[in-house]
Amino acid sequence: MGSRTSYLMDSNSFIAPFRNYYAMGHFPSYWGWLKAIIVQPDSRVKVPLAVYEELTLGGDDLSKWTQGNLQGITYDSDTIEVWAKFGEIINYVHNSGCYYGAGKINWDQIGKADPLLIAIAAVKGWQIVTFEQSSGNVSPKNPTKKEPKIPDVARQFGVRCVNLYEVETAFALRV
Structure with missing residues (x-):
């Protein structure tokens, strides 16, 4: 993986850690790290609008976290x-x-x-x-x-x- 590589996040890259590895209440540092690499200026980690929309449908803590932390910074791919x-x-x-x-x-x-x-x-x-x-x-x-x-x-x-x-x-x- 080169230093210039950019990454697109799939929905399950949020869902699997949320459900299986990093419960939000127990691992807030993980969720803080994830947010930090996505929202930093000129981030190479992108969340497509379609993924954001999938994640916000659940009504669970992940849905709320997504709405509270990723709203307005998604990658729109309408080309x-x-x-x-x-x-x-x-x-x-x-x-x-x-x-x-x-x-x-x-x-x-x-x-x-x-x-x-x-x-x-x-x-x-x-x-x-x-x-x-x-x-x-x-x-x-x-x-x-x-x-x-x-x-x-x-x-x-x-x-x-x-x-x-x-x-x-x-x-x-x-x-």
């Missing part, structure tokens, strides 16, 4: 290049032969951040921060009914995925 790439990604999911049934339809939902996240990263040359894991050997010979996974589709578009721990290391900030 022709991003939406053209978004179309390519949706076409890939529908026509690659790797996904069928409900799995590919899931990515057609309004407000689904995953394809937009990949489109932004592909256009900008950024990396995606996600805890999502590859489905493994998904191919036209081995299709799945399950929802496409960000790492699998991102790979098709030359986008690298990293987890939050790799970002922590890149920024060498202590929690």
Whole structure:
């Protein structure tokens, strides 16, 4: 990871720590660190508007934290290049032969951040921060009914995925 690399945060990079590792009441320093790397001027860690919107739907403490700490600093990706790439990604999911049934339809939902996240990263040359894991050997010979996974589709578009721990290391900030 180069020092100039920029990162796009997936929703589960907030949700997994919130639910499994860093309860807000017990680890406020973690949440302070996360906020600090996102809100700093010229931050290389971006939260797409679509991810912000997904996170604020829950009505839980994470939703409140997101609204209180990330409102107004999200990355808006409304460009022709991003939406053209978004179309390519949706076409890939529908026509690659790797996904069928409900799995590919899931990515057609309004407000689904995953394809937009990949489109932004592909256009900008950024990396995606996600805890999502590859489905493994998904191919036209081995299709799945399950929802496409960000790492699998991102790979098709030359986008690298990293987890939050790799970002922590890149920024060498202590929690």
